[in-house]
Amino acid sequence: MPGGFEGRIFMRSSTGDEAPFPVAQFATFALPEEVGDFGGGAVTLMGADDIFTTLFEYGPESLGTRLFARQGIPRSLSPDNFLPYVLRRGLGGQSGTQWFFTEAGRPFTLYVVLGSHARRSSLVPRVNGLLSNLAISPSPQPSLPSGARWN
Amino acid sequence: MIALAIVLSIVVLLLSVLVAGLLRSHADILKALHDLGAGVGEPAGSDTHDQSSARASGNRGPVSVPLTMGPPLPGERSSASAPTIAGVTPSGDALAVAPSGSDQLTLLAFLSSGCASCAGFWKAFHRPDELGLPPHTRLVVVTKGPEMEIPGEVSAQAPPGLPVVMSTEAWGDYEVPGSPFFVLVDGNSGRRIGEGVANQFSQVAELVRRAQVDAREFAEGSRSQPHAEGLDGPERELANDRELTAAGILPGDPSLYPSSLADVCPPDGGDPRPKRTPIEMAN
Numbered sequence: 001m002p003g004g005f006e007g008r009i010f011m012r013s014s015t016g017d018e019a020p021f022p023v024a025q026f027a028t029f030a031l032p033e034e035v036g037d038f039g040g041g042a043v044t045l046m047g048a049d050d051i052f053t054t055l056f057e058y059g060p061e062s063l064g065t066r067l068f069a070r071q072g073i074p075r076s077l078s079p080d081n082f083l084p085y086v087l088r089r090g091l092g093g094q095s096g097t098q099w100f101f102t103e104a105g106r107p108f109t110l111y112v113v114l115g116s117h118a119r120r121s122s123l124v125p126r127v128n129g130l131l132s133n134l135a136i137s138p139s140p141q142p143s144l145p146s147g148a149r150w151n
Numbered sequence: 152m153i154a155l156a157i158v159l160s161i162v163v164l165l166l167s168v169l170v171a172g173l174l175r176s177h178a179d180i181l182k183a184l185h186d187l188g189a190g191v192g193e194p195a196g197s198d199t200h201d202q203s204s205a206r207a208s209g210n211r212g213p214v215s216v217p218l219t220m221g222p223p224l225p226g227e228r229s230s231a232s233a234p235t236i237a238g239v240t241p242s243g244d245a246l247a248v249a250p251s252g253s254d255q256l257t258l259l260a261f262l263s264s265g266c267a268s269c270a271g272f273w274k275a276f277h278r279p280d281e282l283g284l285p286p287h288t289r290l291v292v293v294t295k296g297p298e299m300e301i302p303g304e305v306s307a308q309a310p311p312g313l314p315v316v317m318s319t320e321a322w323g324d325y326e327v328p329g330s331p332f333f334v335l336v337d338g339n340s341g342r343r344i345g346e347g348v349a350n351q352f353s354q355v356a357e358l359v360r361r362a363q364v365d366a367r368e369f370a371e372g373s374r375s376q377p378h379a380e381g382l383d384g385p386e387r388e389l390a391n392d393r394e395l396t397a398a399g400i401l402p403g404d405p406s407l408y409p410s411s412l413a414d415v416c417p418p419d420g421g422d423p424r425p426k427r428t429p430i431e432m433a434n
Contacts, residue, residue, distance in 0.1 A: 001235050003341075004252030010244035024245075029253055030289050033312045047254075 002129040004028050005051075012037075021057040026130055028052075038088045038111055046094065048116035051127055055110055055134070062107040070101040073110060075131050079120040082112075093117060104138040231343045233257075233325075233336040236293055238318025241306035246316050248291050251341030255287040258359060261322060261332040262292055264304040268350070269331045273308040275352040283356040285363050295319045335362050 001007060007026035014020045023037050028051045035042045039052050046052060055073075062068050082095040088111070095117035099110045110131075114123045236259070237247040250257035260276075262269040275282060276292070284290065292309060294300050296319035309315045321327075325334050325343075333355050335345040345362040349355045400406060 001237065001247050001249070003235075004249055006235065006247050006249040008240075008244055008246045010240075010242075028249075030248075030255070030257075033314065 001026075002126065002133060004126075005130055006031065019059060021059060023057070024055040024134075026051075026053040026055075028126070039113055040089065043087075043089060043091060043094065043113050046091075046113070046115040048093065048119060049123065050115035051123055051130075052113040053111070053127065053130060055108055058107040058109070060107075063102065063105070065107075067100045068102045068107040070099070071103070073101055073103050073108065073131065073134060073136065074099050076128050077112070077124055077131070079124045082114055082117065082120045082124065084117050087113065095120060103136045106136065106139050108136070233334075233341055233343050236291070236316050236318055236321040236324070238293075238296060238316040238321065239302075241302040241309060241315055241317065243302070246314070248314060248316055250291070250336035251338055253338035255289055255338050256285070256359065256363060257289045257291060257336045257338060258284065258355070259325065259334040259336065260290065260292045260355075261325070261327045261330055261334070262294055263330040264294065264300055264308055266330050270308075271350075272331055272352055276313055277310040279310070279313075282352060285356075285360050288359060288363075290314075291316065293318060293321050293325075295322060333358075335359055 005026050005028055007024065008031065009022055009024045011020045011022050025031060025035060025039075025042075027042060028049070029042075029045060029047065032041055032045065037056055038054055043052055058068070077097060081097045083097070084090070084093075084095045086098055087094060087096045093116050094113055096111065096113045098112075101108055101110070112127055114120050114127075116123070233250045235247055235249045235251075237245075240246050248257075250259065260272060262272055264273075276290070279290075282290070290313065292313060292315045294305050294315065294317050296317050299319055300317060302317065305315060305317065325346075327334075332348055333346065334343055335358070336342070337344045344365070345358060347358070349358070395401075
């Protein structure tokens, strides 16, 4: 984890038939206990020099679709990738970027919010520092039910 | 009489054998110590020469026996640094908390689920409004990892909404001697500004308040003193030169070269600085 970043990886409890998948969130500020998958409850706490990033995994049914055709997590973003209107919640001064991709056989979206669009030139290198340190492993194979045997 | 002489001779013989055995044992011990490099009466300065000459001659010279006490700290860390705490939550999620790099104070409470003196703190954390911590102070509980703590017990004691990181590594990083133990980190400087133990949380809150005031005064007082921000090398020397010049101490000032303790601390408590003659500055 680059200096100044903190983060968490968690899975929400499933609701009905919905299968939960891991969500990873990273921020340069203290993440509150309850944060929405895409930063709800956290982006309003951001200062101008803060960064919020979420890595959200989708289900296997998304594999192979055009949306997730890109292979590999983007490791090097440029300031031009950030736009004020690419935000789940439009907050004045902030800007964001969102990427859909597949890595290690798992479909993800990467969503990054900068505290200040005007300071994106100094903030984006820090985002890239974080992205270069992220590693995604293949999804663990589902375990066999107890008592199952190979014959 | 003859019988007595024979008995005495046998006793002397047995004692001689015993003494010879002890001397032999002592010689074996000395030889073993010498093989380990613990030379007797050898000056330390000659080790390098002896070892190199022994290597050159093919003999096995004295070898140094390193004595280590626990893992060494990484080079970039000091006793005041505040590294990121990475571990898991009691529910098993991954969690990393960075006390540095923010504009707030972070109070790290190193607690155990089983220690009796920690129980009062766990209980106090259920009433966050009564903790008495100054504003902009974040409280984070750090327990040992799941290999040493039972997550269920930690979860049962931790109030909802309070960040709890289970990380044995963090206890090593922050050199925690035992629980309960508290560490206060200033997010602006990224350094530990206080640490210690307490019996009640009100004592901790009071220490946090004092540390916050001290940190603010220090920051304000050192705004014009760059050395306080941790400068090193030429920048630090330059800052020192500026301070000395501002105090009227110029290069070559006799006060910079005390010849005795009396020059620094005069017995009569007077001005320790010798009389100076004005130095003409070259144009």
